[in-house]
Amino acid sequence: MYDTPDLERTTVTQEVKISARNCQVFYGETHAIKDVDVDIEDKTVTAFIGPSGCGKSTFLRCLNRMNDTIDICRVEGTILLDKEDIYDPKVDPVQLRAKVGMVFQKPNPFPKSIYDNIAYGPKIHGMARSRADLDEIVEKSLRRGALWDEVKDRLKEPGTGLSGGQQQRLCIARAVATEPEVLLMDEPCSALDPIATAQVEELIDELREQYSVVIVTHSMQQAARVSQKTAFFHLGNLVEYGETGQIFTNPKDKRTESYITGRIG
Amino acid sequence: MTDTALSSAPSAPRKGGSLLELDARTKRRNAAEARFRIYGLAAIGVGLFFLVALLYAIVTNGVGAFQQTSFELRIDLRQEVLDPEGNGKIEDIQQVKTFAYAPLIRQALLDEIAKHDIDTPLSEAKVTGFSSPLDKLFSSGAVGNLRDRVLADPSLIGQTIDMRVLASSRVDGYMKGRVSRESIARDKNLDAVHLDLVDALIADGVVTKSFNLAFITGPDASDARPEQAGMGVSMLGSFFMMLVVLFLSLPIGVAASIYLEEFAPQNRFTDLIEVNISNLAAVPSIVFGILGLAVFIQFVHLPQSAPLVGGLVLTLMTLPTIIISTRASLKSVPPSIRDAALGVGASKMQAVFHHVLPLAMPGILTGTIIGLAQALGETAPLLLIGMVGYIASNYPDGIAAGFLAPNSAMPAQIYEWAKRADPAFYERAWGGIIILLVFLMTMNIIAILLRRRFERRW
Amino acid sequence: MSDSMKDPHIVRSYDRDLETIQALIMKMGGLVEAAILEAAQSLETRDEELAESVRNGDRAIDELEEKINEEAARLLALRQPSAGDLRTVLSVMKISANLERIGDYAKNMAKRTGVLLQMTPIDGSAGATRRMAKAVEMMLKDALDAYIQRDTELAQDVRLRDQEVDQMYNALFREFLTFMMEDPRNITACMHLHFIAKNIERMGDHVTSIAEQVIYLVSGRLPEDDRPKADRTAFETSGAK
Numbered sequence: 031m032y033d034t035p036d037l038e039r040t041t042v043t044q045e046v047k048i049s050a051r052n053c054q055v056f057y058g059e060t061h062a063i064k065d066v067d068v069d070i071e072d073k074t075v076t077a078f079i080g081p082s083g084c085g086k087s088t089f090l091r092c093l094n095r096m097n098d099t100i101d102i103c104r105v106e107g108t109i110l111l112d113k114e115d116i117y118d119p120k121v122d123p124v125q126l127r128a129k130v131g132m133v134f135q136k137p138n139p140f141p142k143s144i145y146d147n148i149a150y151g152p153k154i155h156g157m158a159r160s161r162a163d164l165d166e167i168v169e170k171s172l173r174r175g176a177l178w179d180e181v182k183d184r185l186k187e188p189g190t191g192l193s194g195g196q197q198q199r200l201c202i203a204r205a206v207a208t209e210p211e212v213l214l215m216d217e218p219c220s221a222l223d224p225i226a227t228a229q230v231e232e233l234i235d236e237l238r239e240q241y242s243v244v245i246v247t248h249s250m251q252q253a254a255r256v257s258q259k260t261a262f263f264h265l266g267n268l269v270e271y272g273e274t275g276q277i278f279t280n281p282k283d284k285r286t287e288s289y290i291t292g293r294i295g
Numbered sequence: 296m297t298d299t300a301l302s303s304a305p306s307a308p309r310k311g312g313s314l315l316e317l318d319a320r321t322k323r324r325n326a327a328e329a330r331f332r333i334y335g336l337a338a339i340g341v342g343l344f345f346l347v348a349l350l351y352a353i354v355t356n357g358v359g360a361f362q363q364t365s366f367e368l369r370i371d372l373r374q375e376v377l378d379p380e381g382n383g384k385i386e387d388i389q390q391v392k393t394f395a396y397a398p399l400i401r402q403a404l405l406d407e408i409a410k411h412d413i414d415t416p417l418s419e420a421k422v423t424g425f426s427s428p429l430d431k432l433f434s435s436g437a438v439g440n441l442r443d444r445v446l447a448d449p450s451l452i453g454q455t456i457d458m459r460v461l462a463s464s465r466v467d468g469y470m471k472g473r474v475s476r477e478s479i480a481r482d483k484n485l486d487a488v489h490l491d492l493v494d495a496l497i498a499d500g501v502v503t504k505s506f507n508l509a510f511i512t513g514p515d516a517s518d519a520r521p522e523q524a525g526m527g528v529s530m531l532g533s534f535f536m537m538l539v540v541l542f543l544s545l546p547i548g549v550a551a552s553i554y555l556e557e558f559a560p561q562n563r564f565t566d567l568i569e570v571n572i573s574n575l576a577a578v579p580s581i582v583f584g585i586l587g588l589a590v591f592i593q594f595v596h597l598p599q600s601a602p603l604v605g606g607l608v609l610t611l612m613t614l615p616t617i618i619i620s621t622r623a624s625l626k627s628v629p630p631s632i633r634d635a636a637l638g639v640g641a642s643k644m645q646a647v648f649h650h651v652l653p654l655a656m657p658g659i660l661t662g663t664i665i666g667l668a669q670a671l672g673e674t675a676p677l678l679l680i681g682m683v684g685y686i687a688s689n690y691p692d693g694i695a696a697g698f699l700a701p702n703s704a705m706p707a708q709i710y711e712w713a714k715r716a717d718p719a720f721y722e723r724a725w726g727g728i729i730i731l732l733v734f735l736m737t738m739n740i741i742a743i744l745l746r747r748r749f750e751r752r753w
Numbered sequence: 754m755s756d757s758m759k760d761p762h763i764v765r766s767y768d769r770d771l772e773t774i775q776a777l778i779m780k781m782g783g784l785v786e787a788a789i790l791e792a793a794q795s796l797e798t799r800d801e802e803l804a805e806s807v808r809n810g811d812r813a814i815d816e817l818e819e820k821i822n823e824e825a826a827r828l829l830a831l832r833q834p835s836a837g838d839l840r841t842v843l844s845v846m847k848i849s850a851n852l853e854r855i856g857d858y859a860k861n862m863a864k865r866t867g868v869l870l871q872m873t874p875i876d877g878s879a880g881a882t883r884r885m886a887k888a889v890e891m892m893l894k895d896a897l898d899a900y901i902q903r904d905t906e907l908a909q910d911v912r913l914r915d916q917e918v919d920q921m922y923n924a925l926f927r928e929f930l931t932f933m934m935e936d937p938r939n940i941t942a943c944m945h946l947h948f949i950a951k952n953i954e955r956m957g958d959h960v961t962s963i964a965e966q967v968i969y970l971v972s973g974r975l976p977e978d979d980r981p982k983a984d985r986t987a988f989e990t991s992g993a994k
Binding site for chain 2: 096099127141151
Binding site: 225228229231232235251254255274275278279 | 762763764765766767826827830831832833
């Protein structure tokens with residue numbers, strides 16, 4: 031009588047995009063990340079949750095070698111992207127960051143026009159041969175960032191003139207302009223109001239059809255809403271990693287349950 | 296939370312006391328704050344008072360330098376004096392020296408006396424000859440001016456032309472109130488007779504004070520001719536020096552700053568450099584002068600008193616200022632911009648040059664212009680390289696000469712004038728200060744405008 | 754789904770999750786309605802196979818209830834619904850529990866029918882039973898319609914119709930008493946028939962509960978007045994001496 035929508039949860043595993051084994055991160059003498067093993071799948075949203083200072087942002091920044099900018103930070107272990115070790119001495123971090131894009135907590139558009147914000151990445155990576163190519167890339171990226179309709183007739187206006195949610199979507203569009211394969215997001219919604227947050231979450235849902243998205247969030251509820259797989263970090267260790275529905279209804283580790291129910295900070 | 300020990304004191308607030316009544320503690324605090332506000336206002340008042348007093352002194356003392364007394368005369372350029380051969384050849388005319396021109400001016404003055412029917416013993420003064428009592432009324436450079444004018448346009452010979460002849464510095468002083476009848480009693484430059492004549496001529500409008508453009512554009516003059524002294528050449532000297540400072544210190548300072556801020560590794564050596572840069576900013580400027588003498592003049596053998604050398608010395612002095620202000624600007628760019636650029640895949644160099652530097656530009660420009668303004672007013676380093684005391688009397692011909700020919704600088708010129716005995720030079724020193732201040736104000740206004748123009752919100 | 758008359762959620766997958774769970778309820782409701790009618794029909798037409806299929810069909814109903822609970826728990830954990838969305842999920846959980854009980858009663862009816870078919874039929878009873886079952890099935894259908902359309906008036910109407918079902922049960926109760934007093938050999942059959950009638954009456958109460966959930970869903974509170982009850986059999990004393 032009534033059609034039941036397909037209830038099959040995507041229990042079909044996607045192929046592994048990033049694989050970390052025995053990963054350690056040291057800040058000087060402090061051992062910040064300990065023995066992390068995780069497989070991040072393609073075309074999936076993976077959420078990293080955990081209390082403050084548990085190392086989730088640190089680990090995220092290892093995935094595109096942003097930790098290189100911090101002198102006292104040392105990374106050991108292997109992190110493979112498409113089976114290639116990203117910490118191999120032959121790898122240029124600049125090239126890596128074209129493949130692994132990043133969106134930050136506070137929206138940080140360049141103080142240039144909206145067009146130039148998006149065009150900067152493709153320009154320095156030589157992805158456009160002509161002005162027409164660049165125009166096309168800008169439009170494609172803005173569409174993917176769910177921003178095209180709102181800004182298509184004011185591309186020359188400064189990026190900083192947009193609202194908070196629009197700015198963050200601009201940053202996301204900027205990140206996808208370089209045709210990355212992985213998108214890293216470090217608490218992308220923490221500076222946004224609830225409506226803007228919902229818009230960004232809907233965008234993330236659309237993006238996972240094409241990219242592997244890893245999102246660090248201090249809001250468990252956001253991780254529950256947005257991700258298909260969740261990893262719980264605590265004091266530098268990866269405590270549990272599994273399918274989001276299972277983690278939030280029936281976690282295997284006691285620490286995960288304590289954190290999710292609000293019993294430990 | 297509430298101190299029960301204090302509650303016995305009569306000034307402690309009663310629990311549940313009315314808000315509409317101020318308790319004693321609040322009253323005391325309000326009184327203290329009011330007193331502090333008054334102290335602040337008083338401090339500002341003192342500062343303002345001294346500022347106003349300074350400006351008043353400068354303006355009243357210096358504004359006189361912009362006006363110069365001169366005689367309006369009609370000079371008959373008699374051909375038999377100036378061009379005896381009558382052939383109009385320039386070489387022959389040039390043979391006629393200033394000695395020959397003097398009688399013409401004297402005659403013109405006598406004509407004026409006669410025309411206005413002035414009764415004065417000087418109307419009997421002789422016209423020809425090497426000297427005449429009338430000469431004391433004119434500037435000793437007046438004949439030179441007349442000759443220059445004729446040589447520039449020989450067709451004037453034979454005509455009667457109108458000319459403003461510069462009055463001598465004593466006459467000028469008399470017009471401006473520096474010189475009084477009592478003071479000339481002991482002065483051999485001028486007698487009462489002259490002053491009477493001048494009074495009569497003032498009444499008839501022959502002697503007037505007019506705006507002295509030559510003060511701003513003209514070259515410096517010797518001790519004897521303060522009425523002809525001008526800032527023009529030393530302004531050029533300062534200008535060329537500023538060019539050197541700008542084109543050397545800006546790139547070097549900004550590049551050094553960028554390196555220290557973005558690329559230098561964090562080790563003891565870098566710390567040492569940073570400490571020393573801050574210390575350099577505090578080194579007395581005369582030390583730089585000695586350095587300039589030793590390195591640029593004696594070792595590299597650059598020409599003495601050249602604006603190039605002055606510029607190099609001032610570059611060394613301004614570099615620490617520019618480096619420090621550039622570093623402050625670079626530090627003020629939020630790291631989120633750098634992160635964003637790196638996240639998109641820019642290299643460190645690209646991130647700095649495409650993003651950080653443009654945002655730091657207002658601060659850098661401001662620092663540079665302030666550094667330039669400071670350099671503009673420096674005298675001590677120029678002392679030892681020979682730019683102080685050099686009489687800047689010749690315009691440099693050509694750009695290369697502008698850098699390499701000996702010259703002076705504005706503050707040095709002011710110091711020079713202040714040293715000389717003649718009170719006319721003293722007035723000119725104040726006038727020079729006014730010009731210098733105008734320059735500095737202009738540079739500061741440019742700094743503000745540039746900063747506004749490049750300010751970008753992020 | 755009338756909820757889409759309100760603005761959709763910004764995150765569209767949330768709407769999809771809510772629609773999924775409501776579609777499951779409707780599917781379960783459909784199965785239960787069919788079970789009621791078939792159970793009654795199997796008694797009237799003395800169809801053993803139909804009764805058998807009703808008994809087997811209860812498994813599907815139970816599985817659906819389990820699935821709905823699982824989905825509801827997941828929705829609560831992952832979406833943290835509030836206000837109307839929260840009431841939607843809570844009402845779905847309660848309605849599925851009610852439907853599952855109705856399904857169990859239908860299965861029980863079919864079981865007793867299986868036994869009854871081996872005895873001689875009692876005249877007239879099957880028809881009355883079937884009419885009562887039909888009334889309950891109509892109530893259920895209307896209750897589910899009221900749920901989809903968020904129609905509180907229809908739901909209130911359903912609540913009131915339970916009185917008719919109760920009265921039909923009263924009548925059947927007296928009739929069976931009469932039959933039993935007439936001929937003691939009828940007692941076994943009448944007992945079974947009585948239980949069947951009781952089951953149907955209980956189904957009616959559950960349907961009323963569903964209707965009350967609809968009112969809760971729309972207005973945020975359960976109806977304040979007492980349920981209209983007309984079942985007087987608890988106070989009947991006639992015939993027993």
